[in-house]
Amino acid sequence: MTSSSTSSAYETIGRPVGRAEGPAKVTGQAVFPADVNLPGILVGKCLRSPFPYAKIVGIDPDSVAAARQVPGVHAVLTAGDIPPHLVGRMLRDMPILARDVVRFAGQKVVAVAAEDNDIAEEALNLIQIEYEEMEPILDPSDSMKPGAPVLHPDFAGYAGIPDGAQEHPNIAGHASWKQGDVEQGFAEADRIFEHTFRTNHQHQAYIEPHASVVFLDNSGRVQTWVNSKMPFQVRQQLSEGIDLPTGQIRVNPTTIGGDFGGKGGFMDSHLGFWLSKTTGRPIRMVMTYIEELMAGNPRHPAVMTFKTGVKKDGTITARQAHLVYDSGGYAAFKPQRGVTYGSRCLGPYKIPHGHIDSYVVYTNQVPCGSMRAPGDPQSIFAGEVQMDLIARELGMDPLEFRKKNLV
Secondary structure (H helix, E strand, O other), X not given: OOOOOOOOOOOOOOOOOOOOOHHHHHOOOOOOHHHOOOOOOEEEEEEEOOOOOEEEEXXXXXXXXXXXXXXXXXXXXOHHHOOOOEXXXXXXXXXXXXXXXXXXXXXXXXXXXEOOHHHHHHHHHHOOEEXXXXXXXXXXXXXXXXXXXXXXXXXXXXXXXXXXXXXXXXXXXXXXXXXXXXXXHHXXXXXXXXXXXXXXXXXXXXXXXXXXXXXXXXXXXXXXXXXXXXXXXXXXXXXXXXXXXXXXXXXXXXXXXXXXXXXXOOOOHHHHHHHHHHHOOOEEEEOOXXXXXXXXXXXXXXXXXXXXXXXXXXXXEEEEEEEEEEEEOOXXXXXXXXXXXXXXXXXXXXOOEEEEEEEEEEOOOOOOOOOOOOOHHXXXXXXXXXXXXXXXXXXXXXXXXXXXXXX
């Protein structure tokens, strides 16, 4: 190992490199959204659905009126108080506040702007909502079955929907990749192995939760401070959701207290805008850790079936994968049309014939988004575990089996 004190002809190689953001963080100068204090700033909080799937029968108007009368409360908003825009990163399918139905436990139904968190919570506790519970779909495999309840009957009218016909009403996206002739590959195999694997939700576990500050100034220009790594995309998403041109929106990036893929979207920005427009004051919204686990955008769970053909000597002839990713109640946080694509599912192996189908389907779970290589850890885990299982059945060392098939 080269010592950091060893002289080097290079400016970077062989020399210690400091963290560019380190001094600001250790001296307390780094600014996070929760640190942004504008004159008259208010706290924004939400009342969320306790049910994964339910009709909103009604929101008691007297309870809303009572919440508005709490000292220190400046606004109480329901879906009826704001335009019925749908928002999303790629596929715009999520209402800013639930209007007629809730599709996951934790969906925002009512919003409050108040002087502090305690006042906001007091107001939210007064609001009475009548729900009619419906049977939720909690397993992505069930979502694709014939006759499954259609979770988004208006899907065809959403902006940003993938090209092509929707094969099942609950499929939000489908990517297909082929190489060679997989049926020929299976015909050439001496043995065919088929296994199904499941993975669960995985939150990014960043220390700082989603947070934003939004202010609509006197000139009609929106100023927002948000802990997103994609400020230009947030500006575009906000523009589409509030009908303002991007030239009237300024996104001020802040320091981010951990991302791991999870902070690339809008989260509470649209709601912060409507609270600010209603009150004429800046709005700060910071999710709690409970809210993060209920309504953040974790890694997609998946149900993955891998079918692999192998010769007696351990040569892989074909692999077929059927990947079903659980999008949750909405696909609004999904960063692209699919979740994982093509040959990455085959691994670093010589496989002449391959066919990968990747589906993103609606359920009544928490909406999912990005976490470090969306979709790949799930499918690569499944593919590599199957490699171990096949090697065991063939009586081969798992390492030697892999080496035999490496590209």
